[in-house]
Amino acid sequence: MTSHQTIDDLPTPALILDRAILRRNTKRMSERLRNAGVMLRPHLKTAKSIQVGRLAVEGHDGRITVSTLAEARYFADGGFKDILYGVGIVPSKLAAVSELRRQGINLRVVTDNLAVAKAIAAATKDGDTFSVFIEIDSGAGRAGLPFPALPGLLEIGRVLHEAPGVDLAGVMTHAGHSYHQSTPDGIAAIAEQERVAIVTAAEKLRAAGIPCPIVSGGSTPTAMLSRDFTGITEMRPGVYVFNDLDQEYIGSCGAGDIALSVLASVIGHYPHRNQLLIDAGALALSKDISAQEFQPKVGYGTIVDAPVRAMAVVDCSQEHGFVGADDPLPYGNLPVGARVRVLPNHACITAAAYDRYYVVDSDLDGGKSVVDVYDRINGW
Numbered sequence: 001m002t003s004h005q006t007i008d009d010l011p012t013p014a015l016i017l018d019r020a021i022l023r024r025n026t027k028r029m030s031e032r033l034r035n036a037g038v039m040l041r042p043h044l045k046t047a048k049s050i051q052v053g054r055l056a057v058e059g060h061d062g063r064i065t066v067s068t069l070a071e072a073r074y075f076a077d078g079g080f081k082d083i084l085y086g087v088g089i090v091p092s093k094l095a096a097v098s099e100l101r102r103q104g105i106n107l108r109v110v111t112d113n114l115a116v117a118k119a120i121a122a123a124t125k126d127g128d129t130f131s132v133f134i135e136i137d138s139g140a141g142r143a144g145l146p147f148p149a150l151p152g153l154l155e156i157g158r159v160l161h162e163a164p165g166v167d168l169a170g171v172m173t174h175a176g177h178s179y180h181q182s183t184p185d186g187i188a189a190i191a192e193q194e195r196v197a198i199v200t201a202a203e204k205l206r207a208a209g210i211p212c213p214i215v216s217g218g219s220t221p222t223a224m225l226s227r228d229f230t231g232i233t234e235m236r237p238g239v240y241v242f243n244d245l246d247q248e249y250i251g252s253c254g255a256g257d258i259a260l261s262v263l264a265s266v267i268g269h270y271p272h273r274n275q276l277l278i279d280a281g282a283l284a285l286s287k288d289i290s291a292q293e294f295q296p297k298v299g300y301g302t303i304v305d306a307p308v309r310a311m312a313v314v315d316c317s318q319e320h321g322f323v324g325a326d327d328p329l330p331y332g333n334l335p336v337g338a339r340v341r342v343l344p345n346h347a348c349i350t351a352a353a354y355d356r357y358y359v360v361d362s363d364l365d366g367g368k369s370v371v372d373v374y375d376r377i378n379g380w
Contacts (some may be wrong), residue, residue: 013279015263023055026241038232043238047238069380071377143174145201174219179221198217274328307334
């Protein structure tokens, strides 16, 4: 990268990160949770970047969440010491967890399974230690002990608590069903459902004499729009660092809060169908349209500063994006070779195709110059 590189010099497709918006996003969440008396454990599966991670934990104690062991190793190498591996652990991965823990990394794991709890307890026989969260399903229907029955909670808790070398860190949940709401009231209702589920689980453990120091919630919508954090000790939002069209249209962020975009080149004009092609298709943009029911015409991403209404990637094949609009496309303003930027529907999935962020800063020159390059970790 030269000192005067601009986005016009980049190969396309390229992943563009606006540092000014990123900093505003991280500051907003940081201050919100600090004012609520809740610890922030950002989920870095979205960014997968040490540089973004350091911004996210600024002013906090540095705890983070990851979704792969590759991320755990990467962030450990970057100096992060308290890491929650937030995907249900299996016994075959315990050796890899132990390897990091022996290096002084408090890598914590998650389970909702009694047999796995027993395997963790058995794995301490050689002197290894573990820190474990019990996962609760607060309504998303993905993983966790279903609330309100919480079957097996005390049995799992007792096995973990009584095992020498095992720290029962607490309970955790992911309120993923908040993504299916589109109003502040709707998201706040899910946030309360999330809170009641994990606080109830914690109280049930404590009533049985089993400690539960950490009560961990997590999703960007509930972290932003919850009205009551009573009993919750930490939150694990993730996509808020970048935001995306999904978050905008469900109300977690505003239109100016999307820090991530894909830079693409116009590669063809097709006036007979009022479309043009760009060199960013399904692999560069993803095909995730998770909140489409709440969105206007966005397809697989909208065009930044579009010259006509509802200009979006309306379809895509592997390497081609089909751009359409409600009005006739202004082909003279967008000749073949012109650059456009596409806002993603789901930042996490879009970013997964890339190995780096080209960083711009809209507060400096409108985001035209590349001011830095951030790396990111992919794979498992």
